[in-house]
Amino acid sequence: MKRVAIIGIGQTPVREHWDRSLRELAVDALWQALDDAQRNEIDGLYVGNMLGGVLSEQEHLGALIADFAGFAGIEAVKVEGACASGAAAFRQGVLAIASGQKKCVAVVGVEKLTEHAGWHSTGALATAADADFETSLGLTFVALNALIKQRFMFEHKLTKEPFAHFPVLAHHNAQYNPHAMFRQPISVEQYLKAKMIAEPINLLDSSPIADGAAAVILAPLDELQKNDRRLVEVLACEVGTDSVALHDRKNLLMLQGVQMSAQRAFKTAGLTPREISFFEPHDAFSIMTALSIEASGFMIATEALKHADNGYFAIDGRLPICTMGGLKGRGHPVGATGIYQVVEATMQLRGEAPSAIQVARPRYGMTQNIGGTGATVVTTILKGKS
Numbered sequence: 477m478k479r480v481a482i483i484g485i486g487q488t489p490v491r492e493h494w495d496r497s498l499r500e501l502a503v504d505a506l507w508q509a510l511d512d513a514q515r516n517e518i519d520g521l522y523v524g525n526m527l528g529g530v531l532s533e534q535e536h537l538g539a540l541i542a543d544f545a546g547f548a549g550i551e552a553v554k555v556e557g558a559c560a561s562g563a564a565a566f567r568q569g570v571l572a573i574a575s576g577q578k579k580c581v582a583v584v585g586v587e588k589l590t591e592h593a594g595w596h597s598t599g600a601l602a603t604a605a606d607a608d609f610e611t612s613l614g615l616t617f618v619a620l621n622a623l624i625k626q627r628f629m630f631e632h633k634l635t636k637e638p639f640a641h642f643p644v645l646a647h648h649n650a651q652y653n654p655h656a657m658f659r660q661p662i663s664v665e666q667y668l669k670a671k672m673i674a675e676p677i678n679l680l681d682s683s684p685i686a687d688g689a690a691a692v693i694l695a696p697l698d699e700l701q702k703n704d705r706r707l708v709e710v711l712a713c714e715v716g717t718d719s720v721a722l723h724d725r726k727n728l729l730m731l732q733g734v735q736m737s738a739q740r741a742f743k744t745a746g747l748t749p750r751e752i753s754f755f756e757p758h759d760a761f762s763i764m765t766a767l768s769i770e771a772s773g774f775m776i777a778t779e780a781l782k783h784a785d786n787g788y789f790a791i792d793g794r795l796p797i798c799t800m801g802g803l804k805g806r807g808h809p810v811g812a813t814g815i816y817q818v819v820e821a822t823m824q825l826r827g828e829a830p831s832a833i834q835v836a837r838p839r840y841g842m843t844q845n846i847g848g849t850g851a852t853v854v855t856t857i858l859k860g861k862s
């Protein structure tokens with residue numbers, strides 16, 4: 477197997493992009509990544525996208541984006557894994573380089589969720605849940621996560637306040653990220669007063685509906701200048717899965733897909749959770765942040781909630797998380813999110829993050845992209861030069 481390096485990154489701002497189509501957003505991010513890599517050729521393109529067909533009436537994104545970007549003829553496919561579509565596509569790119577089949581590939585994540593009324597997008601997102609037994613009851617992803625959170629609060633006798641600190645931290649970091657959707661910090665008081673969406677998940681507990689595209693260029697590490705300090709190596713990119721239907725899970729509070737994906741990633745990378753310099757979790761909802769920190773092996777979820785308020789997860793803390801705002805602050809254009817996470821982790825490992833949110837001398841960065849309530853999970857571990 478060849479070692480794989482990230483040699484270029486690109487991203488559009490995350491916001492409502494009513495003036496730009498899916499392909500325009502994707503090609504913008506792709507060309508930025510090619511410029512960054514100083515390349516003008518690729519021999520493979522993998523596109524992460526979840527809802528192009530449902531919301532933009534545009535499928536067949538692999539060939540479409542390759543053609544529109546000037547690369548008609550190369551291998552180009554779309555990869556779908558619900559909200560983990562971006563990282564699922566990233567894994568295909570990594571495998572193409574690691575296997576020696578390709579010399580230089582691009583992975584693009586793209587999504588447009590804001591063209592329709594919010595209820596329409598929320599309904600489209602819910603197609604990733606169990607259609608026969610869950611969405612047919614009217615359950616959205618906010619509602620499914622609300623059920624998990626209610627169970628967790630009941631078992632641990634918790635109030636809403638401990639959950640405020642993850643969104644507060646995410647919005648704090650997002651204010652320094654020029655690509656983030658929300659550039660305003662929020663307070664615990666604002667969180668507690670925010671409008672309720674699905675009890676106990678309120679507006680400020682939830683990631684937003686958003687549009688955006690992000691891209692990375694991958695190449696074999698051994699064919700590159702090894703002393704290039706901007707090179708970031710992909711040590712692991714591993715998938716775990718669980719039942720799509722929440723009611724089939726034996727334990728609602730243990731994300732088994734996350735556990736499998738993280739354990740496989742740590743094994744492939746030859747690392748333990750203690751060696752990770754920063755973690756980009758899939759913080760679509762605060763309960764998902766707490767449960768994924770536990771299932772990844774960092775600490776139990778109740779401990780994570782206690783640490784959320786004491787600086788442990790801050791930029792200068794023991795394990796910085798959501799360093800550029802996470803899904804909550806940067807925004808969550810679902811099929812693009814996994815690539816935004818990798819782009820941001822690469823910026824951190826290169827030392828190119830905005831100074832207020834640059835982690836000091838990071839060595840290993842971990843990203844985790846989750847589809848559904850944890851049915852498809854991709855954990856990636858990256859290594860920088862410092």
Ligand SMILES: CC(=O)SCCNC(=O)CCNC(=O)[C@H](O)C(C)(C)COP(=O)(O)OP(=O)(O)OC[C@H]1O[C@@H](n2cnc3c(N)ncnc32)[C@H](O)[C@@H]1OP(=O)(O)O
Pocket residue numbers: 559594598601617618673678679680682683684685760808810846847848849850
């Ligand atoms: C595995 C997974 O990732 S599952 C997750 C998949 N993603 C989702 O399920 C998306 C969840 N989020 C949502 O459905 C929506 O963002 C909701 C329901 C939380 C809010 O939507 P709405 O109530 O329609 O909010 P609306 O779009 O009207 O915005 C109202 C205001 O709140 C702001 N806002 C909207 N969403 C958020 C948010 N999540 N956080 C903070 N502010 C928000 C808007 O900017 C707007 O501000 P303004 O009045 O200053 O312009």
